[in-house]
Amino acid sequence: MLASAQVETTLLVLKLAFLVLLYLFIWRIVRSAARDLRLPQESMILAPQQAAAAGLLAQPAGRELGRLVVLDSPAVDGGTVYTLDAHALTMGRGSNNDVPLPTDEYASTRHARFEPRRDGIWIEDIGSTNGTFVNGIRLTRERKLAPGDVVRIGETDLRFEP
């Protein structure tokens, strides 16, 4: 086959241009990715305890991020205060919860979970039978708590205060 010198030269130039541009493209993206790596990263799905242990949470574990005041409950005295820190807090009838509600008949064994995040305290129903309510509205997904929100777990009412 007769391949002219012009064709060969053009192909060589194109090949070099292709490779150079391809590597330029890659280099630019690597550079931006490397920049991201230097920023502090949040963990994947680590338990907050693990994350705190690894020093990934901004707040020290002991700092208070909010509190829950018991308004009315068959299980604990009204006015009892639970402080929320960098650890997640679970509530339910079972004794292995952070806050057990042993005599609340309407609470499930593992009922709800309060989780500290960058932007505040979030509440999540963890498979309760009767549901978790915030200001009377049943939770269908996790939700961020606002100051003054009233949370109902079984027959226990708690007010969230920052």
Place this chain on the structure above:
Amino acid sequence: MGARALSLSYRNRELVYLAVVGVLTGIGFASVYIARQSEVSWGSLGYAIFFFALYVAAHLVARYTVPQADPYLLPMAGLLAAVGVTEIYRLGASDAFKQGLWIVIGVALFALALLRLRRDYRVLEQLKYVFGVSAIVLLFLPRVPGLGTTVNGARLWVHVGSFQFQPGEFSKIFLIVFLAGYLREKREALAQARPKDVGPLLVIWGACMLVLASSNDLGSGLLYFGIFLAMLYVATGRLSFVVVGMVLFVVGGGVAYEKISHVHERVTIWLHPWTTDKVFCPQTGGPALRQDCQSYQLVKSLYSIANGGFGGAGLGKGTFTTTDGRQLIPFVNSDFIYSALAQELGLVGAAALLLVFMLFVARGMKVALQADDGFSKLLAAGLTFGFALQTFIIVGGVLRIIPLTGITLPFVSYGGSSVVANFLLLAGLLLVSNRANSSS
């Protein structure tokens, strides 16, 4: 990070990178075209302009729907798809036309997914069981008499009229959505490994494995197994699950090697592709050297990669046909596209392609890290891991690092279902990324 880097918004940066991809496509096509015609011309420029226009359309939809999403994912996917279609064009113009059409459909569905789910894609979480069951149904479809067809010993295709597709590619994405929803809900219970919670997971996963094993689709089997383990690990953080899974895999693989002739054959081809004496050849029924029979495809692909050397033959100048015009490597544009690219782009170019794959994975994992809620994290991690593992399985197979199992190279290989499914995967990652970046 200087002010200059911040001055471009995410979407503007995306557009700049897409322009680079457009130029790369132009150079690639021109090179193939000039090598084919043996004269310098700009006749192929139309193709590059067409692809650039298509990507700009995708970009505009992204600008409207996911303004805060990662700016590099779309250009990288676009680059891979463009390199793929360039090489497919070089191997055969008619297939490239079809592939181009599939990319158009893929981009259209990508846009549709972004538009439908732009407000809150987490509605998918409520539909997790629908996705789980659909994943199994899709895997079963090729086995329905009258619908399915067998290609190369694996029953993976569905024919409806003249339209055909491989449901397994979509099944993979559905399974990831199901796993993300299910694991998000049950991860705390799963970490304690209670049978009640592990049950449904094992049922869906077991069903997938059974269908895949019975249809001889080993590559997908490996892929599903890996995705399942990885997502379980991300959800629970328990390394013991991964260890148990790996042990099960080794035991299962050992049993399959002993009992299933198809698996045994694959391993033999992998370990001993060349023989000096003639061995039994199942295809012809007579004796032949293994490199002329069972491992013909793999060996020819290795020669193809070796022929590329360091700098490659150049796009359009590789050797893929014998002197009498027969194709050297069967299925070179789907399963073996990597060896075709490695020959024409050389070690330098093939390494660059793998780097693009790695960067895509790195960006995907970053999206998972940034996401706020469990479902989004799991979804992004699952989609990214699936993409990474699929790339490893096929490239590893072609390079003889692991036994070869037929599966497509994401975005690059010829195959409509694969291209469309991967654009949907991209849409998923952009949606998660957009949400993560807008909330913080």
